[in-house]
Amino acid sequence: MTAADFFALPSSLETFSTHFSANAAPWTWLSRIGDALADITPGERHVPPGVHIEGKVWIDPSVKMPAYATIIGPAWVGPGTEIRPGAFIRGNVIIGAGCVLGNACEFKNCLLMDNVQVPHFSYVGDSILGNGAHLGAGVICSNLRLDQKSITVRVDGKTAETGLRKFGAILGDGAEVGCNAVLNPGTLLGKRALVMPTVAFAGYLPANTIARIRGTITQIPRKD
Secondary structure, three states, X not given: OOHHHOOOOOXXXXXXXXXXXXXXXXXXXHHHHHHHHOOOOOOOOOOOOOEEEEOOEEEOOOOEOOXXXXXXXXXXXXXXXXXXXXXXXXXXXEEOOOOEEEEOOEEEXXXXXXXXXXXXXXXXXXXXXXXXXXXXXXXXXXXXXXXXXXXXXXXXXXXXXXXXXXXXXXXXXXXXXXXXXXXXXXXXXXOOOXXXXXOEEOOEEOXXXXXXXXXXXXXXXXXX
């Protein structure tokens, strides 16, 4: 299983391409985010008085800024992205083009590719969201086991040790999660995989499948 099975780094994030190998396991990208941001140069731009910025933060001039938010670097925010009131970006965050970082949402050590939408009351920690991925209101990417042990992933009957104590979720391109769902530590959602609202999901959900309540998984009909 490689990162290429889930997503492709968009052209808006080409400056970071040497840090993220398409042939590596997708969760290995999480430990590369800090290194990728090490050499960014903060840009000059007008910041509303209510927005607190701390550390090395690069924000494209086209980013829509709210009346108040907190951005702690290192962080990189791509063109056309909208940051909404109360957003909390707290270090090691890379955001692609055309994203929405919503009201009262928190982001930490994560990579959001182009056109990702996280509009309301969500937590995205130690996670990667592929192009066009969407989280409904109140979705939580839980990133720490209750016993605080290293997180493993199980795919096709095989268990892989990630070596990560904190690991939220990997969402492939076009994956969607319904309102108030919880993605347990080490969750993997394939391309266009869907998790229904209020579901607590753990493990691997293959591409083009739906996780429903009571643990049932169904195939999404193909479009001819």
